[in-house]
Amino acid sequence: MKILVVDDFSTMRRIVRNLLVELGFTNTLIQEADDGENALTALRSQPFDLVVTDWNMPNMTGIDLLRAIRAEAALKGLPVLMVTAENNRDQIIAAAQAGVNGYIVKPFTAVTLKEKLTKIFERIAASGASA
Amino acid sequence: MNAVLPLAVDESLPPELRELLNSPEGPAFELALDTMVRQREQHLFRALGQLARELHDAVRRLGGELAQEGVPGIVADARQHLQDALEMSASAAHRSLDFAERMRPQAESLACNAGAMLQRSDSGEPAAALAREAAEFAGNCRAGLADMVLAQSWQDLTGQRIKKVASFIGTVESSLLELVRLTGALAGVEAPLDVAKVTSQEDADRLLSEFGF
Numbered sequence: 001m002k003i004l005v006v007d008d009f010s011t012m013r014r015i016v017r018n019l020l021v022e023l024g025f026t027n028t029l030i031q032e033a034d035d036g037e038n039a040l041t042a043l044r045s046q047p048f049d050l051v052v053t054d055w056n057m058p059n060m061t062g063i064d065l066l067r068a069i070r071a072e073a074a075l076k077g078l079p080v081l082m083v084t085a086e087n088n089r090d091q092i093i094a095a096a097q098a099g100v101n102g103y104i105v106k107p108f109t110a111v112t113l114k115e116k117l118t119k120i121f122e123r124i125a126a127s128g129a130s131a
Numbered sequence: 132m133n134a135v136l137p138l139a140v141d142e143s144l145p146p147e148l149r150e151l152l153n154s155p156e157g158p159a160f161e162l163a164l165d166t167m168v169r170q171r172e173q174h175l176f177r178a179l180g181q182l183a184r185e186l187h188d189a190v191r192r193l194g195g196e197l198a199q200e201g202v203p204g205i206v207a208d209a210r211q212h213l214q215d216a217l218e219m220s221a222s223a224a225h226r227s228l229d230f231a232e233r234m235r236p237q238a239e240s241l242a243c244n245a246g247a248m249l250q251r252s253d254s255g256e257p258a259a260a261l262a263r264e265a266a267e268f269a270g271n272c273r274a275g276l277a278d279m280v281l282a283q284s285w286q287d288l289t290g291q292r293i294k295k296v297a298s299f300i301g302t303v304e305s306s307l308l309e310l311v312r313l314t315g316a317l318a319g320v321e322a323p324l325d326v327a328k329v330t331s332q333e334d335a336d337r338l339l340s341e342f343g344f
Contacts, residue, residue, distance in 0.1 A: 010285075018231065021235075107281070109281065
């Protein structure tokens with residue numbers, strides 16, 4: 001499995017990476033990108049199974065990254081989990097409308113991360129089984 | 132047409148004023164009116180200029196105080212100080228993460244060895260008791276390290292606020308200079324040609340003093 005972690009703060013990328021390992025994603029290749037633009041470049045160059053992204057980043061924000069992913073035929077089915085300090089109603093609605101698969105408000109706990117990831121992968125498994 | 136009559140005697144003026152302006156003393160009356168308006172404007176511009184100067188000095192003093200603590204710089208460097216704080220906090224958070232990443236494999240290895248020892252020994256043996264204790268300790272360590280890793284997200288949360296404040300300082304700084312330029316221009320002082328290119332603290336100080344603030 002391959003996961004792309006997108007955040008402009010290197011500490012946050014490292015924290016998410018650590019938590020993913022702690023949650024058992026040990027046979028997982030975790031790559032990092034520091035903004036939406038670089039994330040998009042990485043996503044176009046190789047297949048990923050999940051994107052965990054921040055919202056507030058320079059150059060290209062997380063919501064723009066999400067929209068770009070949904071607009072691109074080769075990427076539109078990719079699950080996107082948003083992990084962000086942006087917690088106002090309009091932003092959460094915007095993310096939902098743009099097709100986000102999960103939304104975690106910072107600061108968060110490992111339990112929350114696990115819950116959202118489990119839900120995302122359950123849905124993927126269910127849609128894969130029904131297809 | 133009288134050249135000293137920029138005020139159009141239009142319908143919006145009160146009838147008393149219109150009458151005076153149209154009278155033979157009209158030009159003299161208008162001149163007096165104009166002088167009065169100018170005087171009032173000057174008061175306002177002086178007050179605005181004073182305000183701008185005080186604000187500017189306050190920001191300068193802040194810079195000076197930081198400089199006394201061994202960090203060089205003045206107002207324009209306030210943002211740099213915030214950037215430094217951002218980098219120092221990031222580096223502190225990374226050190227904690229280094230520690231957690233170093234300790235996790237040790238805790239895992241201890242848990243593994245303790246598990247193996249438990250399987251090899253009878254549950255009544257002192258070695259088994261020690262192994263159980265070690266396994267529990269290793270488990271607590273892993274949980275504690277995970278919590279510590281997560282706690283480092285303070286750096287991201289405070290860092291985002293620091294970035295916002297730095298950008299706000301930049302906005303205040305340029306608004307302040309614009310205010311000084313406007314009040315200076317309105318108060319009748321000719322604005323220097325390179326006003327739009329103010330970039331450094333020296334430029335800002337020079338501009339302020341040119342306007343007499």
